[in-house]
Amino acid sequence: MGTSKWTLVLAILLTLSSLSLLGSSAEGSHERVIVIEAKQFTFEPSIITVEAGEEVIFHVWTSDVTHGFYIDGTDIKEEVKPGEIVVVGPITFDKPGKVKIRCSVTCGPLHPFMTADVVVEPNYTFYGFVALTLVVAGATLVYINRSYKKSEEPTEE
Amino acid sequence: MSKPEKKDIDLLQVKGVGKPLKRILQWRGFHFTFILVNLFVFVIVLTAGFFGNPMGNMNFSIAVVWILWFAAVEFMILFGGRTWCTLCPLPAFGEWTARRKLVGVHKQKRWLSKDKKWPKKLDNMWVSALGFLGISLILPWLVTRPVVTGTLFLLLIVFGFLFALIYSGRFFCHSICPASSYIGYHSNASLFGVRARDKSVCEKHIAKECIRGGPKGYGCPWKLYPGGHEDNTYCGQCYECLKSCPMDNMTIKLRRPSTIVRELTNVAVKAKGKYDEAWMGFTRFTLAIFYELVFFGPYWFLKDWGNMGVNFGANLPTIGLLTPTLGGFQNWLMWVLIVAGVALLAYPAAFYGFSWLAKKAAKDKTKPTKQVFLSFSYALVPYGLFLWLAFAITILMVNWAYPLTAFSDPMGWGWDLLGMKFAWSPIVPDLIPYLQAPLFLIGLTFAIVVTYNIALKLFGSHKKAVRATTVMTVLHVATALIFVWIIMG
Numbered sequence: 290m291g292t293s294k295w296t297l298v299l300a301i302l303l304t305l306s307s308l309s310l311l312g313s314s315a316e317g318s319h320e321r322v323i324v325i326e327a328k329q330f331t332f333e334p335s336i337i338t339v340e341a342g343e344e345v346i347f348h349v350w351t352s353d354v355t356h357g358f359y360i361d362g363t364d365i366k367e368e369v370k371p372g373e374i375v376v377v378g379p380i381t382f383d384k385p386g387k388v389k390i391r392c393s394v395t396c397g398p399l400h401p402f403m404t405a406d407v408v409v410e411p412n413y414t415f416y417g418f419v420a421l422t423l424v425v426a427g428a429t430l431v432y433i434n435r436s437y438k439k440s441e442e443p444t445e446e
Numbered sequence: 447m448s449k450p451e452k453k454d455i456d457l458l459q460v461k462g463v464g465k466p467l468k469r470i471l472q473w474r475g476f477h478f479t480f481i482l483v484n485l486f487v488f489v490i491v492l493t494a495g496f497f498g499n500p501m502g503n504m505n506f507s508i509a510v511v512w513i514l515w516f517a518a519v520e521f522m523i524l525f526g527g528r529t530w531c532t533l534c535p536l537p538a539f540g541e542w543t544a545r546r547k548l549v550g551v552h553k554q555k556r557w558l559s560k561d562k563k564w565p566k567k568l569d570n571m572w573v574s575a576l577g578f579l580g581i582s583l584i585l586p587w588l589v590t591r592p593v594v595t596g597t598l599f600l601l602l603i604v605f606g607f608l609f610a611l612i613y614s615g616r617f618f619c620h621s622i623c624p625a626s627s628y629i630g631y632h633s634n635a636s637l638f639g640v641r642a643r644d645k646s647v648c649e650k651h652i653a654k655e656c657i658r659g660g661p662k663g664y665g666c667p668w669k670l671y672p673g674g675h676e677d678n679t680y681c682g683q684c685y686e687c688l689k690s691c692p693m694d695n696m697t698i699k700l701r702r703p704s705t706i707v708r709e710l711t712n713v714a715v716k717a718k719g720k721y722d723e724a725w726m727g728f729t730r731f732t733l734a735i736f737y738e739l740v741f742f743g744p745y746w747f748l749k750d751w752g753n754m755g756v757n758f759g760a761n762l763p764t765i766g767l768l769t770p771t772l773g774g775f776q777n778w779l780m781w782v783l784i785v786a787g788v789a790l791l792a793y794p795a796a797f798y799g800f801s802w803l804a805k806k807a808a809k810d811k812t813k814p815t816k817q818v819f820l821s822f823s824y825a826l827v828p829y830g831l832f833l834w835l836a837f838a839i840t841i842l843m844v845n846w847a848y849p850l851t852a853f854s855d856p857m858g859w860g861w862d863l864l865g866m867k868f869a870w871s872p873i874v875p876d877l878i879p880y881l882q883a884p885l886f887l888i889g890l891t892f893a894i895v896v897t898y899n900i901a902l903k904l905f906g907s908h909k910k911a912v913r914a915t916t917v918m919t920v921l922h923v924a925t926a927l928i929f930v931w932i933i934m935g
Contacts (some may be wrong), residue, residue, distance in 0.1 A: 331746030362876030398590035
């Protein structure tokens with residue numbers, strides 16, 4: 290019962306705070322507020338898409354136990370306790386690609402695998418990796434073809 | 447004229463390294479000493495597993511086994527083949543009891559083992575491969591709940607012991623242990639190999655102490671003919687052949703990539719009816735990709751399905767906390783369906799389809815599709831290994847702090863025995879995909895090259911081989927792109 294009451298209060302508070310921040314955003318600031326619920330063993334939403342260069346503020350809360358909020362490649366490592374809203378940011382995601390959010394406080398057995406993705410669009414890194422894979426495969430086929438021409442026919446067994 | 451083939455490195459003849467290494471490997475106490483050290487570690491694993499902190503990442507049995515050991519084994523396979531099997535303490539009790547000897551050589555007449563012959567039907571890796579798959583069905587529990595890990599290792603020790611008393615040699619390691627078969631399977635892509643220096647010496651030598659045993663060493667406990675080794679699948683690297691050979695003809699070869707491809711190709715082409723090895727390959731390959739998605743991906747429902755919706759850690763006193771709800775159990779059935787469906791059916795079916803297309807593209811009518819399918823499956827030996835290495839990189843870079851801390855606080859009770867308490871903080875986590883990329887790309891390249899070499903031997907023509915390889919490359923690239931999507935998309 291206690292948890293569900295807290296959840297309701299937090300949800301109302303978060304909605305109000307998000308609306309007020311959205312209002313301020315409309316007045317000229319480019320900060321985007323993203324509300325994240327941490328729970329055993331995920332973040333909701335678990336896939337967040339942002340534009341490269343976009344400023345983001347995370348409002349993080351937990352619906353069960355204490356969790357951590359860690360973003361790869363940054364110094365951000367916050368503790369999120371029940372009944373609190375932790376404001377993280379503003380953070381500017383400059384580099385296109387995928388950034389992981391991870392839980393940094395042991396919160397249960399699957400804690401080491403509690404993650405979420407921030408996809409920074411346009412995701413050139415992904416396209417680059419796709420292209421690289423195709424190039425490597427193509428180059429290997431070309432290499433096989435050429436190296437064979439330089440060598441003798443294999444003897445049949 | 448083709449270039450003369452470069453020879454592999456005979457490690458035991460390398461100046462400054464060879465002689466001391468040979469002395470160590472021929473010393474009967476070598477195996478015993480390493481196993482004794484590892485046995486001590488396993489006692490900690492079992493104690494912590496049953497009685498330590500129920501929270502996996504704070505418990506030695508989980509943190510050291512499933513982060514450090516697991517990753518170390520994958521790298522060991524690449525650089526040292528079955529080096530883990532050399533050090534593994536699980537079959538030790540059985541072997542010592544059966545031989546009635548800890549270190550020295552004891553005549554087989556005096557063994558305690560019933561010395562029964564291995565059942566022919568089990569002289570393969572089916573049980574082992576299905577055991578590996580079975581473990582995968584409970585993996586989210588196994589790698590996070592100390593009591594599950596403790597129970598698994600206890601069962602392995604008990605079975606290892608019992609099998610050693612019934613069958614002579616390493617039947618348990620050869621055909622039962624769920625780790626042994628995949629280590630052996632991927633060891634065919636290893637730089638390492640125990641081989642005869644000169645096979646003709648072995649052929650002429652009648653006594654064959656490497657099979658029968660001699661005063662200095664036992665006959666091969668894996669029931670192989672070491673003098674004729676051409677692959678690594680079942681060589682347990684116990685070095686008994688190095689000890690028993692009176693001709694000083696056994697050695698360790700550091701294999702060149704070209705040798706790895708050649709030897710693997712020979713294994714693949716001769717692999718008639720070895721569906722056990724093919725399915726080992728499919729299982730390992732698909733699970734490497736699937737685990738990257740499950741454990742480091744954002745799809746919580748997958749983790750929850752495998753976890754049966756249970757949010758508690760567990761040791762022996764709290765094992766009751768692992769009782770799942772009916773809904774959790776139903777969800778787990780979905781997990782079973784996905785894991786078994788993809789590993790046993792979907793991917794093998796796709797592989798068969800592509801093999802059929804490859805045969806069509808090669809315009810070959812001589813080889814049956816099932817032979818093409820079986821042989822081509824060996825491309826997954828290196829490919830699967832490198833995908834697992836890529837997965838291991840993530841585990842290590844993100845969670846390195848847990849195992850190191852666990853050495854100082856094995857039970858997870860807040861001790862700091864060695865002054866090694868590390869705060870969790872991943873190492874350059876934003877660079878992990880860039881470290882994974884070269885690994886899976888090497889795997890992909892190897893897979894294509896191996897496929898081509900197999901096709902060349904199967905179809906006997908370069909043109910046919912290239913056409914078949916191109917078809918199979920489509921499948922290998924498609925799976926690589928799935929992996930790319932998981933780590934970067």
